[in-house]
Amino acid sequence: MSGRTTDSVDRFDLAQRAVAVIGTTLDERRTAAECAAFLVGELCDAAAVDLFAEDEERRTHRGALRAAAAAGRPDLLDGLRHAPRGDVLVRALDAGHPITASLTTDDQSVVAALSVPLLAWDSAYGALLAVRTDRPFTDGEAAAVHYAARLTAAHLHHALEHERLRSTAFHLQQVLLAEPSRPHPNVELATRYLPVGNGTLVGGDWFEAVRLHYGRTLLVIGDVMGHGLDAAVDMNAYRSMLRYIASTDLPPHRILHRMDTAMSQEHNRRPATCLLALLDPARATVALAGAGHLPPALLHGDGTVELIPVPVGPPLGTGLSAYDMTALTVAPEDTLLMFTDGLVERRGEDIDASLARLTGLRLPPGQDVGRLLDEVLLRLDVQDAEDDVAALTARLRGGG
Numbered sequence: 446m447s448g449r450t451t452d453s454v455d456r457f458d459l460a461q462r463a464v465a466v467i468g469t470t471l472d473e474r475r476t477a478a479e480c481a482a483f484l485v486g487e488l489c490d491a492a493a494v495d496l497f498a499e500d501e502e503r504r505t506h507r508g509a510l511r512a513a514a515a516a517g518r519p520d521l522l523d524g525l526r527h528a529p530r531g532d533v534l535v536r537a538l539d540a541g542h543p544i545t546a547s548l549t550t551d552d553q554s555v556v557a558a559l560s561v562p563l564l565a566w567d568s569a570y571g572a573l574l575a576v577r578t579d580r581p582f583t584d585g586e587a588a589a590v591h592y593a594a595r596l597t598a599a600h601l602h603h604a605l606e607h608e609r610l611r612s613t614a615f616h617l618q619q620v621l622l623a624e625p626s627r628p629h630p631n632v633e634l635a636t637r638y639l640p641v642g643n644g645t646l647v648g649g650d651w652f653e654a655v656r657l658h659y660g661r662t663l664l665v666i667g668d669v670m671g672h673g674l675d676a677a678v679d680m681n682a683y684r685s686m687l688r689y690i691a692s693t694d695l696p697p698h699r700i701l702h703r704m705d706t707a708m709s710q711e712h713n714r715r716p717a718t719c720l721l722a723l724l725d726p727a728r729a730t731v732a733l734a735g736a737g738h739l740p741p742a743l744l745h746g747d748g749t750v751e752l753i754p755v756p757v758g759p760p761l762g763t764g765l766s767a768y769d770m771t772a773l774t775v776a777p778e779d780t781l782l783m784f785t786d787g788l789v790e791r792r793g794e795d796i797d798a799s800l801a802r803l804t805g806l807r808l809p810p811g812q813d814v815g816r817l818l819d820e821v822l823l824r825l826d827v828q829d830a831e832d833d834v835a836a837l838t839a840r841l842r843g844g845g
Contacts, residue, residue: 459487459589467593468600471607477514480573480597484516488586489559489575491517496563496571496596506541506562506569513571521556521576543591545582555580561591563822565598570605573597607630610674628654628662631842635815639827639834641787649676650785650835651684655691660727663691663700664839666783667719667738670760679715683708683796685759687719697721697734698768701758705736709764714837720755720783726841731781732772736761739786744817744838746778748808752800780817781839787832788825814838 467479477494484492493512500586503512504507515522541766543561556576575582582590589696611634628634636652649669657663665687669680690703700721708714719739722731733741737760743751756769775781806824808817818838827834 456585456589460592463593463596463708467596471604473601473604474513476597476600480593483593484575488590490577491521492575493522494573503568503570510571543587559587559590561594562627565600565602570598570601611672626691629656629660631660632662632724633814633840635818636837637818641830641833649680650792650833651680652835652837653684653687655688657694662724664722666835666837667717668785669717671717683717697723697768699731701734701768702738702766705761705766708762714762716760718760722781722839725770729774729841730772731775732770733772742782742803744780744782744808746810748810750804753806780814784836787830787834788836792831814840
C-alpha cells in the first residue's frame with residue numbers, strides 16, 4: 446500500500462493510473478482482479494470484489510454476491526469472511542453510495558473498511574471492499590476508491606454487453622449455417638464452420654447449396670467483411686439474394702453480376718467476397734466464378750492438392766460488376782474444396798505462402814468428403830486461426 450497522502454493532485458494521478466490498468470480485457474473476472482490489485486497497490490492492505498451473476502440481480506440490486514477477485518493480505522479478508530464483510534457490502538448496495546465502517550475481524554482486530562457499489566447505467570454489478578489496518582480512509586481516498594469502482598462497473602457493463610452481442614450474432618450465424626440446402630443426391634457434400642476464439646465477435650462467413658434443373662447443384666461460399674451482429678445480418682441478406690437469383694438458372698458469373706447490382710443498391714450493406722461452383726455430374730464438369738474470394742482447390746485421389754485458377758472479380762456490393770467464368774472437367778475421385786480466408790491466412794504471412802501450405806498437403810487417399818475435410822482442417826492447424834473458418838468439400842457421384 447502506498448503511504449502517501451491523497452490530495453487533489455494525487456487523485457488525478459490515481460485516476461490516470463486506474464484508467465491504464467483496469468479494464469484491459471472484456472473478461473469480467475480479469476477486470477475485477479485488476480480493480481482489486483490497483484486498490485491494494487495504491488490505497489489499502491486488502492481488497493475484494495464480489496459480483497452478481499444474473500441480469501435480474503443486477504437490475505434489482507438484490508441477490509447472492511459471488512466472490513470474483515481478491516488482492517492483498519488474505520488474513521484480513523478471511524477474518525471478515527462471515528457477517529461483517531457481507532453486511533457492509535449489502536449496506537453499500539442498499540445505500541447506492543460508498544459506506545465506511547470499522548470492522549472487527551475474527552481475531553478481534555479492528556480494521557478500517559470502505560465498501561463501494563459497482564454501479565453503471567442503472568445496474569449494480571456487485572460491490573468492492575477495501576480494508577486497511579493503520580488508519581481510516583480520508584475523503585480524498587474514499588473518492589479515489591469510488592472512482593475505481595465506477596470505472597470497474599463501466600468495464601463490467603461493456604464486457605456483458607459485448608458477450609450478449611457476440612452470443613446473439615453467434616446464434617444467428619449458427620441457425621443460418623446449421624441447415625444449408627441439400628444438394629442433389631449425385632453430389633457428396635460436407636461443410637464445417639469454426640468460429641475463432643471467444644475474444645472476437647463472429648464474422649459473416651457462410652456457405653450454401655442450391656439445387657438446379659437437370660441434376661446440377663450450385664455451391665456457394667462467401668465472407669461478409671467485418672464481424673458482429675451487423676455482419677451476420679448482412680450475411681443472411683446475401684444468402685437470401687443468392688437463393689433468389691440462383692433460381693433463375695443463370696451461369697455463375699451472371700449470378701454474381703446480378704447480386705452485385707442488387708446489393709450495391711441497398712445502403713449500408715457491407716461488401717462481401719463470394720465463390721460460386723456449378724456442379725454438373727452428368728457432364729463431370731465444374732463451372733466457377735469468384736468475387737474477390739480465394740480460389741478453390743482440387744483434392745486429387747492420389748492425395749495431392751491443386752489450386753484452381755478462377756478469374757478475379759470485385760467483391761459483391763461494390764457496384765463494379767465485372768465477372769468471368771472458368772470451367773473444368775473433374776475425375777470421379779477428385780474432391781472440390783472451397784473455403785474462407787481463415788482456413789489458410791496467418792498474421793504476417795504472405796497469401797502465396799499461405800496457399801502454398803495448402804497445396805503442399807499430402808492427404809490420405811480413399812477418404813469420404815467429410816473425413817477429407819476434417820483432415821485438411823487438422824493439417825492446417827485451424828485451432829490457431831485468427832479468423833472464422835467456413836469450408837466445404839464436394840465430390841461428384843456421376844450419372845444424371
